[in-house]
Amino acid sequence: MIQSVDRAVRILTALQGARRMGLGELATQLELAPSTVHGIVRTLLDHGMIAQERDSGRYRLGPATLRLGNVYLDTLELRSRSVPWAEDLAARTGVAVRTAVLLAGVDRDLPERDVIVVAHEPRPGGGRQMNEVGIVVPAHACALGKALLAFDDTALPETDTLRSMTGETITDPARLRDELAAVRAAGIATEAEEAVLGEYGVAAPVGDHSGAVVGAIGLVVTQADWPLDPAAADALRATARSISRELGAASWPPAVTERPAASA
Amino acid sequence: MIQSVDRAVRILTALQGARRMGLGELATQLELAPSTVHGIVRTLLDHGMIAQERDSGRYRLGPATLRLGNVYLDTLELRSRSVPWAEDLAARTGVAVRTAVLLAGVDRDLPERDVIVVAHEPRPGGGRQMNEVGIVVPAHACALGKALLAFDDTALPETDTLRSMTGETITDPARLRDELAAVRAAGIATEAEEAVLGEYGVAAPVGDHSGAVVGAIGLVVTQADWPLDPAAADALRATARSISRELGAASWPPAVTERPAASA
DNA sequence: ATGCGCGTTCGGCATAGTCGAAATGTGTTC
DNA sequence: GAACACATTTCGACTATGCCGAACGCGCAT
Numbered sequence: 022m023i024q025s026v027d028r029a030v031r032i033l034t035a036l037q038g039a040r041r042m043g044l045g046e047l048a049t050q051l052e053l054a055p056s057t058v059h060g061i062v063r064t065l066l067d068h069g070m071i072a073q074e075r076d077s078g079r080y081r082l083g084p085a086t087l088r089l090g091n092v093y094l095d096t097l098e099l100r101s102r103s104v105p106w107a108e109d110l111a112a113r114t115g116v117a118v119r120t121a122v123l124l125a126g127v128d129r130d131l132p133e134r135d136v137i138v139v140a141h142e143p144r145p146g147g148g149r150q151m152n153e154v155g156i157v158v159p160a161h162a163c164a165l166g167k168a169l170l171a172f173d174d175t176a177l178p179e180t181d182t183l184r185s186m187t188g189e190t191i192t193d194p195a196r197l198r199d200e201l202a203a204v205r206a207a208g209i210a211t212e213a214e215e216a217v218l219g220e221y222g223v224a225a226p227v228g229d230h231s232g233a234v235v236g237a238i239g240l241v242v243t244q245a246d247w248p249l250d251p252a253a254a255d256a257l258r259a260t261a262r263s264i265s266r267e268l269g270a271a272s273w274p275p276a277v278t279e280r281p282a283a284s285a
Numbered sequence: 286m287i288q289s290v291d292r293a294v295r296i297l298t299a300l301q302g303a304r305r306m307g308l309g310e311l312a313t314q315l316e317l318a319p320s321t322v323h324g325i326v327r328t329l330l331d332h333g334m335i336a337q338e339r340d341s342g343r344y345r346l347g348p349a350t351l352r353l354g355n356v357y358l359d360t361l362e363l364r365s366r367s368v369p370w371a372e373d374l375a376a377r378t379g380v381a382v383r384t385a386v387l388l389a390g391v392d393r394d395l396p397e398r399d400v401i402v403v404a405h406e407p408r409p410g411g412g413r414q415m416n417e418v419g420i421v422v423p424a425h426a427c428a429l430g431k432a433l434l435a436f437d438d439t440a441l442p443e444t445d446t447l448r449s450m451t452g453e454t455i456t457d458p459a460r461l462r463d464e465l466a467a468v469r470a471a472g473i474a475t476e477a478e479e480a481v482l483g484e485y486g487v488a489a490p491v492g493d494h495s496g497a498v499v500g501a502i503g504l505v506v507t508q509a510d511w512p513l514d515p516a517a518a519d520a521l522r523a524t525a526r527s528i529s530r531e532l533g534a535a536s537w538p539p540a541v542t543e544r545p546a547a548s549a
Numbered sequence: 550a551t552g553c554g555c556g557t558t559c560g561g562c563a564t565a566g567t568c569g570a571a572a573t574g575t576g577t578t579c
Numbered sequence: 580g581a582a583c584a585c586a587t588t589t590c591g592a593c594t595a596t597g598c599c600g601a602a603c604g605c606g607c608a609t
Contacts, residue, residue, distance in 0.1 A: 023328045023597065025566065029290045030332040030349075037356040044587055054568050059588065061566095064287045068294040069389025075495045078575090078587060082357040084388050084401050085294075090354025091419030092301040093346040124348050125333025137348050152416060155355030231339045288565065289597065308556055318599050323557065325597095342556055342606095 028053070029061050033082065036071060041079045090155070097122075099227065099236045100140045102267045107142040107238065110260045114240060114253045118142040119153060120227075121165040122236045123176055133178045135159055136166045139236070158216050161197055162186045164224035165237040167210035171201040172226045172234035173278045189214040208261075208274045209254055210239075213247070221247040223254055225261035230269025232276045238264065292317070293325050297346065300335060305343045354419070361386075363491065363500045364404045366531045371406040371502065374524045378504060378517045382406040383417060384491075385429040386500045387440055397442045399423055400430045403500070422480050425461055426450045428488035429501040431474035435465040436490045436498035437542045453478040472525075472538045473518055474503075477511070485511040487518055489525035494533025496540045502528065 028051065035050050036042055044062065048055040062080060065071045069085035094100055100120065107118040120140035135157045143150040160166030160176070161183045170176055183192045191197050204210040212222045224239025238261050240253060262273040292315065299314050300306055308326065312319040326344060329335045333349035358364055364384065371382040384404035405417040424430030424440070425447045434440055447456045455461050468474040476486045488503025502525050504517060526537040 022331065023289050023293075023324050024595095025287050025289045025597085026293045026325055026328040027332075029287075029293060030329070030334060033353060034332075037353055040360040045585090055587075056569080056589085057567055060287050061290055063588095064290040065294070067286065067389070068291075068298075070294060075497065081360055082353060084357065084386050084403070086350070086353035086357045087403065087419055088354070088388065088401055088421055089297055089301055089346060089350035090352070090357075091421075093348065093350045093354075094419075096304040096345055122348050124352065125331070137352055139348070139351065155351055155358075157352055157355075233339065309554085319556080320558085320600080321598055327557095 025061060028057075029065060032058065032061060032065065033070065033086070036080060036082050041074065041077075041081050043077075043079045047080070094139060094154070097139055098268065099229075099264075102264050103140050103227075103236075103238060104142070106260045106264050107140060110238075110240075110256060111142040111145055113256055114250075115145055116246060116249075116253070117144040117147070117150070117241045118238065119165060119222075119224075119241055120236060120238045121158075121169070121224075123160065123166075123169045123173065124157065133159055133161065133180065133184055134166075134170075134176050136163065136169060136237070138165075159184055159186060159190075162190045162212070162216040164210045164212035164222040165239045167201060167204055167212065168224040168226045168237035168239065169234060170197075171204035171210060171277075172228075172275050175278055186216050187214050187218050191215060205274070205277065208258055210237075214244075219244055221249075223249060223257060225257050226275055227261050227268065228265045228270040228273060228275030230271075232270065232272075233278045234275040235268065237261075289325060292321075293329060296322065296325055296329065297334065297350070300344060300346050305338065305341075305345050307341075307343045311344070358403060358418070361403055362532065363493075363528075366528050367404050367491075367500075367502060368406070370524045370528050371404060374502075374504075374520060375406040375409055378514075378520055379409055380510060380513075380517070381408040381411070381414070381505045382502065383429060383486075383488075383505055384500060384502045385422075385433070385488075387424065387430075387433045387437065388421065397423055397425065397444065397448055398430075398434075398440050400427065400433060400501070402429075423448055423450060423454075426454045426476070426480040428474045428476035428486040429503045431461075431465060431468055431476070432488040432490045432501035432503065433498060434461075435468035435474060435541075436492075436539050439542055450480050451478055451482050455479060469538070469541065472522055474501075478508075483508055485513075487513060487521060489521050490539055491525050491532065492529045492534040492537060492539030494535075496534065496536075497542045498539040499532065501525075 031051055032047060035047060044055050044059055048058045066073060069083040071080050072083040073080050103120040111118045119138050121136040121138045124135040124137045138153050138156050141153040160170055181194060185192050208225060210224045222239050222241045224237045226234045227236045227238055229235045240257055265273045295315055296311060299311060308319050308323055312322045330337060333347045335344050336347040337344055367384040375382045383402050385400040385402045388399040388401045399421045402417050402420050407414040424434050445458060449456050472489060474488050486503050486505045488501045490498045491500045491502055493499045504521055529537045
């Protein structure tokens with residue numbers, strides 16, 4: 022692991038937590054000398070990965086990050102394959118559809134993982150709605166995350182208390198494991214106000230040609246539409262299976278990605 | 286400039302050009318030993334900035350880039366201030382509205398600069414339209430870019446032939462300089478099929494409290510709607526002035542950011 | 550069965566990055 | 580208006596760190 026590159030990414034991550042930071046703040050948070058941080062920051066600055074406010078001298082993320090993120094979306098086959106199916110699913114069920122992938126482990130020693138939304142089809146006829154692509158939710162607190170965790174054993178959090186988002190969030194790892202087992206059996210995960218109050222949802226895993234899970238697709242509704250029509254869950258399952266097939270998956274639900282047996 | 290950080294960003298930039306690359310390809314393109322590239326790639330991999338295809342071993346951009354880009358948008362005051370004005374402008378003129386900023390210099394020795402769209406208000410009643418946030422256009426080939434270049438002397442390309450996008454693209458720096466002078470005088474830049482065939486537009490600069498230009502806002506139309514109603518240009522100018530005022534600008538158009546006199 | 554191409558690992562050398570301290574600049578207070 | 584205090588930036592020396600070349604393992608195609 023290259024030290025300075027690691028530090029550079031940590032700086033970007035710090036800036037994504039706090040909107041603006043001074044050089045000293047960054048140095049304190051990373052426990053480094055200000056001059057060390059300055060060298061890295063300067064390099065990122067030259068590439069537009071971060072920007073410096075002309076007056077205060079503080080640093081923010083830069084426009085180059087937007088370009089990277091946008092290209093990522095363009096190159097994501099899961100996304101391009103999902104979009105037509107999501108449109109169809111939204112039209113038939115009348116609710117919003119999200120597609121998400123698992124985000125890599127957070128830099129700090131947080132053992133929890135997040136999911137990030139890579140495609141969003143708004144609720145039909147719902148007027149002007151926020152585009153939710155790019156939003157991040159703790160994996161254990163949402164249906165999309167549960168669908169991903171259930172079929173990826175390497176992504177399971179290793180902690181004894183999960184971060185609570187609302188009063189309904191599952192914070193007990195044992196209870197989470199039980200629920201993930203149920204998800205594996207049903208092929209569908211659910212969420213009831215566990216991430217955001219008033220938000221409910223179901224989600225199903227999507228696999229690819231390697232047989233592993235690569236993403237999840239799900240429906241998001243408010244309390245008024247909960248519980249969902251069972252037909253919606255069936256349509257979701259069928260959609261997840263179709264997308265998986267387009268990505269080359271031989272079967273559905275995907276096989277569980279096993280932890281690589283650290284008994285070496 | 287920290288060498289390894291610089292190389293890391295170059296790797297990300299290379300991956301944003303070619304969707305997928307093998308380690309060897311990356312090493313060749315950066316003119317480095319494969320093992321050197323591997324160390325950096327491995328570090329970026331751990332942070333989710335890039336992802337590795339499980340079968341081919343090749344590398345792609347990773348989901349962490351999406352999160353960075355999304356946070357960048359959230360922290361961009363230009364964007365949040367623009368959105369309400371852009372909605373209003375689109376409603377009154379009936380055309381799509383884009384807001385953009387200047388992208389930092391490209392890594393390779395290309396002296397040209399690009400603009401990147403940070404907000405996009407679709408044409409009212411135009412049905413389902415692609416979200417254009419994140420798209421990149423050469424600055425010299427679009428109205429948004431000309432509005433930015435006209436008021437930022439430090440961003441002028443230093444070359445004798447500009448990259449051609451269509452037959453209409455301005456490739457002669459002298460002609461570009463003339464046009465930028467006209468933009469400074471009028472406060473409005475125009476574009477006629479210079480970036481994309483069939484695409485026309487006008488744009489105006491937006492400044493902030495430092496007095497410098499920080500972005501541009503513009504209207505995009507097809508040939509059928511060109512030339513625009515002069516009232517639309519007036520509305521655009523008024524909008525750019527309003528956003529600038531909200532950002533703390535004392536006057537409009539913004540002052541020209543001078544090149545820092547490299548006669549040291 | 551065997552060669553090739555690829556990603557990956559390992560170790561020594563030397564470069565390149567890190568850190569302390571000093572300098573510059575800017576905003577603020579008295 | 581001047582001096583303080585804070586924060587960013589520059590500079591130089593040390594040495595820890597990342598760079599590279601070579602060897603390994605793997606999968607694929609021949």
